[in-house]
Amino acid sequence: MRAPCNYVLTGELDGTAMLWGAATGTEVRTLSGHSSTVLSVAFSAAGKYIVTGSVDKTAKVWGTDVRCEPPWVALVGCAFGDSRGAEEKPLGL
Numbered sequence: 001m002r003a004p005c006n007y008v009l010t011g012e013l014d015g016t017a018m019l020w021g022a023a024t025g026t027e028v029r030t031l032s033g034h035s036s037t038v039l040s041v042a043f044s045a046a047g048k049y050i051v052t053g054s055v056d057k058t059a060k061v062w063g064t065d066v067r068c069e070p071p072w073v074a075l076v077g078c079a080f081g082d083s084r085g086a087e088e089k090p091l092g093l
Contacts, residue, residue, distance in 0.1 A: 011038030
């Protein structure tokens with residue numbers, strides 16, 4: 001059995017997606033390859049892949065070594081601004 005997922009995935013205004021450590025808030029990985037804002041981000045069911053969708057009308061599938069069970073958190077950066085400048089706030093989960 002895999003450990004619960006301890007990552008947060010965000011889509012960014014600059015065309016990247018960011019994978020963050022949920023407990024620490026530190027950046028784990030930057031996924032670069034879109035030419036415009038990333039509007040959609042998702043983990044595959046087992047966390048083996050990340051899928052991103054962009055205003056540039058492309059979707060990308062990224063392999064990852066993150067192997068975890070749900071629940072996961074995926075956020076779209078443009079709904080909140082660029083997540084790299086976001087304030088850290090407890091989610092109350």
